[in-house]
Every structure is written in C-alpha cells, then in structure tokens.
Amino acid sequence: MRGTIRLTLALLLLGAGINACRNREAQDTAPPAAAAAQSQAAPRKAASASSPAPTATEPAVSAPAADGCLPAAPAVTQAPRPPQPLSGRLGLWVAEVDPRTxxxxxxxAxxxxxxxxxxxxxKQAVLWALLREFDAGRISPNERxxxxxxxxSLGDYPYDGSxxxxxxQRMVQFSDNTATDILHRRIGLQRVQDVADRLxxxxxxxxxxxxxxxxxxTGLSPAFTSNRDWGTTSGLQRLQLARQIDADAQRQRxxxxxxxxxxxxxxxxxxxxxxxxHNLSTPYELATLVTHEFLRPGLSPRAQNWQREVMATGFGRSALKAQHAGNIDFFGGKGGNGWKLLTYSGYFQTKDGRRVVYAFMQHGADETYTMPNTxxxxxxxxxxxxxVLGEQRPQKAPAIPLPTDTPAERAKADAVKAAQQDRP
Structure with missing residues (x-):
C-alpha cells in the first residue's frame, strides 16, 4: 500500500524539485491589507464601476468593493453540465473578455x-512576479x-548551474517544483503574493x-502547527508566518x-x-488574474515576449476543440494536480481576434490520482x-493527451494501475 501511495504521489505532484537557491531571496515588502482566503468565499459587495482604462505599462485593475476586494463574480449564464462525470467539489469560469476593458x-460559470x-x-504567478523583478533590474535571466x-522539493529537478x-521554462513546461521554489524565494514571498494583492x-x-x-x-512545520490562525492572517502577519513555515520547510530533506x-x-x-x-483561489479570481496576466501585464516588450513564450509551453492547447478547429492564434496555460485535486487555467486568442479565459477546479475527487480526469x-x-464562442467544429474529435503523457510517465501510470488492481 505505502509503495503504491509513494508512486502515486510521484505522479501527482506534476514534477518537482531539488533546487536550492543560493540564499539570495529578495527583500519582501509589506503587502497591502487584504482579506484572508477562507474555505468558502465570503459575501462581497458589488462595485459600482470599473477603473479608467490603464496605460500600456500599467496593469488594468478593477475597482475594489467597499471591503477592498474584487467584487464577487457577476451574474452570468450557468455553465453546461459536464459532458462526462466529475466527482468532488467543482468550479468553472469561461469567458470571452473585452481586450480594452x-x-x-x-x-x-x-x-x-x-x-x-x-x-x-x-506557478504562472511566480513567472509574472519574476518578470516584474526583471523589468525592475533586480533579477537577471542569466543568474544561476x-x-x-x-x-x-519533490519530483524531478534542474541541473546545477541552471x-x-x-x-x-522548467517551472511552466514541466511544472518543476524545485525550479519554482528557487524562483519564488529569489523573487521574495510577498512579491509573488503581490500579483494577487494588486488586483x-x-x-x-x-x-x-x-x-x-x-x-x-504533514505536520513538519512547528510554525504552522503552533499557529492555527494561518488561514485568517493577512498583511505583515501572514508574511512573517509564511517565512517561518518556509524556513521549517528548508530544514527538511x-x-x-x-x-x-x-x-x-x-x-x-x-x-x-x-x-x-495550499495556495488558493476561486475560478473567477484566477480567471481575473489570467486575464490581466496576458492582456495587461504591465511588462516591458522584452519581458512580455518572455512570458508569452514560456506560457505557450503550458498544457492545454492540444486539449481544446478550438485548436483542432484551426481557430487558435495564441495560447498560454497552466495546470496542476495533487491528491484528489486538479486545476487548469488558460488564455487563448482566436483567429478572428476574440480573447477567451478559462479556469477549472476540482477538489475532493473520488480518484486519488486525478491526472486521467484531464x-x-x-x-x-x-x-x-x-x-461562449459558438460551437467549435474540429475536423475530428481531439485525442486529448495527458500532461505527463511521455513513455516514462505512461510506464509509471501503468504500474500504478496494476498496483491499485491488486489492492484488497
């Protein structure tokens, strides 16, 4: 049983890492006040208007409600029922967005x-924060x-000197956890959180x-186990506790x-x-982040090209009917999975210039290994x-690959399935 769990986890974690940053974490800045993420979304007042159109170098930010938060998702049409069964808690937001507003x-939804x-x-937020640091001259793409x-961290990891x-590239294309952690710490914990806080x-x-x-x-962080109000912290208190939890993590092999x-x-x-x-979001908030990330990121042309090149390697394009209908001009996406959870988000531009964002979330699935739920x-x-767009009509139904659908990963998955069939 435990051998099976271990092998399953290796598959679940979407790549991972063993990297260590050379103790050069950027100086974290104090975040703006924001309500803490809770297990269920709290009611929020609707804002009456949006902010003026931003400049090319300034991210577009919707006007916050009276509590300082993005209003709850607007009332939209209910999403169609899933064509194939999906278990657990589910969330979905798919929208065509106006590129100006x-x-x-x-x-x-x-x-x-x-x-x-x-x-x-x-991890796409880590990339966005990294590129802001690059534009600010605080990080070089050649820093090793x-x-x-x-x-x-867990899973595969990059070579020394990367x-x-x-x-x-490894963080997005291969979902490498160590590459992510190296960059996240180098940028600074709060500067990654700022991607959400600014919106x-x-x-x-x-x-x-x-x-x-x-x-x-797993209970290996004394800072976390002795401070159960982590879920209600915000601002400087959250940053300080996050640093303590991360320090505990770096003590663990x-x-x-x-x-x-x-x-x-x-x-x-x-x-x-x-x-x-875990890091958290809602389908609507994640889709809002993705919308700004691609349509108004506030990056230099060089940084934006870097962002689009990397995000285009994330999983999702080959799984979209619009791609097989020849209707996608650009795509960027990212997915994630874990024990009984699965997430996907993406942005694509159609050949006729329409912009689409999506965010899918599953938690508490019946399946422990969720990748086949892709x-x-x-x-x-x-x-x-x-x-949203009208029926996309591919010449033939797309054969959707799995994000880890390589010969090595298929062999691992076959071993997991065989072991699970032997369970009592």
Whole structure:
C-alpha cells in the first residue's frame, strides 16, 4: 500500500524539485491589507464601476468593493453540465473578455466564487512576479543557481548551474517544483503574493513555495502547527508566518518529507487540510488574474515576449476543440494536480481576434490520482467554450493527451494501475 501511495504521489505532484537557491531571496515588502482566503468565499459587495482604462505599462485593475476586494463574480449564464462525470467539489469560469476593458463580454460559470487549492496552477504567478523583478533590474535571466538539500522539493529537478530563464521554462513546461521554489524565494514571498494583492484578489493566496505547503500539511512545520490562525492572517502577519513555515520547510530533506507524505495520505488525509495550507483561489479570481496576466501585464516588450513564450509551453492547447478547429492564434496555460485535486487555467486568442479565459477546479475527487480526469475536465471546458464562442467544429474529435503523457510517465501510470488492481 505505502509503495503504491509513494508512486502515486510521484505522479501527482506534476514534477518537482531539488533546487536550492543560493540564499539570495529578495527583500519582501509589506503587502497591502487584504482579506484572508477562507474555505468558502465570503459575501462581497458589488462595485459600482470599473477603473479608467490603464496605460500600456500599467496593469488594468478593477475597482475594489467597499471591503477592498474584487467584487464577487457577476451574474452570468450557468455553465453546461459536464459532458462526462466529475466527482468532488467543482468550479468553472469561461469567458470571452473585452481586450480594452477586460470585462467579460459573455461568460458561463459554475461555483465561480468557491475557494479551491491551486496546486501547480499558481506557478504562472511566480513567472509574472519574476518578470516584474526583471523589468525592475533586480533579477537577471542569466543568474544561476545550484541544488541544495535546503531547497530540494519533490519530483524531478534542474541541473546545477541552471539560470533564471531555464528555471522559468522548467517551472511552466514541466511544472518543476524545485525550479519554482528557487524562483519564488529569489523573487521574495510577498512579491509573488503581490500579483494577487494588486488586483484585489482577497481569496487568492500565492505566498508559499511548494515544499512549504507539504511540510505544513504533514505536520513538519512547528510554525504552522503552533499557529492555527494561518488561514485568517493577512498583511505583515501572514508574511512573517509564511517565512517561518518556509524556513521549517528548508530544514527538511525531500526524502524525509516524502515518507511523511506517504504516511499522511495513507492514514490521516483530510481534504480540509488542503484549504488550510495550499495556495488558493476561486475560478473567477484566477480567471481575473489570467486575464490581466496576458492582456495587461504591465511588462516591458522584452519581458512580455518572455512570458508569452514560456506560457505557450503550458498544457492545454492540444486539449481544446478550438485548436483542432484551426481557430487558435495564441495560447498560454497552466495546470496542476495533487491528491484528489486538479486545476487548469488558460488564455487563448482566436483567429478572428476574440480573447477567451478559462479556469477549472476540482477538489475532493473520488480518484486519488486525478491526472486521467484531464480529459473529463477539458470536455467540460470545451462545452463551456462552445456556449461562449459558438460551437467549435474540429475536423475530428481531439485525442486529448495527458500532461505527463511521455513513455516514462505512461510506464509509471501503468504500474500504478496494476498496483491499485491488486489492492484488497
């Protein structure tokens, strides 16, 4: 059983890392006040208007409500039922957005304000924060890092001496956890959280590197276990506690952490724990982040080209009917998965210039290994896109690959399936 759990986890975590940053974390800045992410979205007042159109170098930001947060998702058409069964808590937002105002022209949704774990989908925010640091002259794409036990996370990891540009590619294309943690710490924990805070996304938490949330969930972080109000913290208090949790994470070897995860998921797993420790968002807030990320990121032309090149390697384009109908001019996306959870988000521009964003979230699935749910997730995303844009008609139905659909990963997945069939 435990061997199976270990192998399954290796598949679940979407790549990972063993890298250690050379103790050069950027100085974190104090965040603006924001409401903490909760397990369920709190009611929020609707704003009466949007901000004026931003300049080319200034991110567009919707006017916050009276509580300082982005208003709840607007009332839109209910999303169609999933064409194929999906278990657990689900959330979906799919919209065509106006490239000038960044408001939805047409959208469909299901549970758009529910709060879900992000898993590796959060890594696109690390890239955006990295590129802001690049534009500010605080990070060079040629800065290099080595792997150390302190920064080693789960899964595969980059070579010693990998530079920032290479790490950013691995973080998105291969969902490498160590590459992510190296960059996240180098940027600074709060500067990644600022991606959400500047957009008033009060239910979006981006502050913890990957290794930190696993250490917290397994009880290996004294800072977390002795301070159960983590979920209600914000501002400087949250930053200070996040630093303490991350310091605890860097004291753990990856193999020790893996053994504790095996035991936790085998005997003590509670889905509520995911909402306490993971980075979080809602379908609507994540889609808002993605909209700004691609349409008004506030980056220099060089940084924006870097962003689009890297994000174009994220998973999703081959799974969209619009791609197989020859209707996608540009695509950028990111997915994430974990124990009983799966997330996908993306942005694409059609050949006739329409801009579409989507965010799918699943938590508490019946399946522990959720990657095969990718096909079901995109069947629902595609049905929603058809509602928003009109039916996309590929010449033949797309054969949707899995993000890890390589010979090595297929062999691992076959081993997992065989082991699961032998379970009592």
């Amino acid at each position: 960044l408001e939805p022209r047409r959208a469909v 299901f549970n758009p304000d529910g709060v879900f774990p992000l898993a590796s989908t959060y 890092f080595d792997v150390t036990p302190q920064n080693q 530079n920032v540009r290479e790490l950013s 008033h996304l009060c239910h979006t938490r981006l502050i913890l590197p990957t290794k930190a949330w696993w250490v917290a969930e 990856y193999d020790q952490l893996q053994r504790r995860l095996d035991d936790y998921f085998d005997h003590r797993y509670d889905p509520a724990d995911d909402l306490k420790v 096909r079901r997730a995109f069947a629902w995303i595609n049905a929603a896109v058809d509602e």
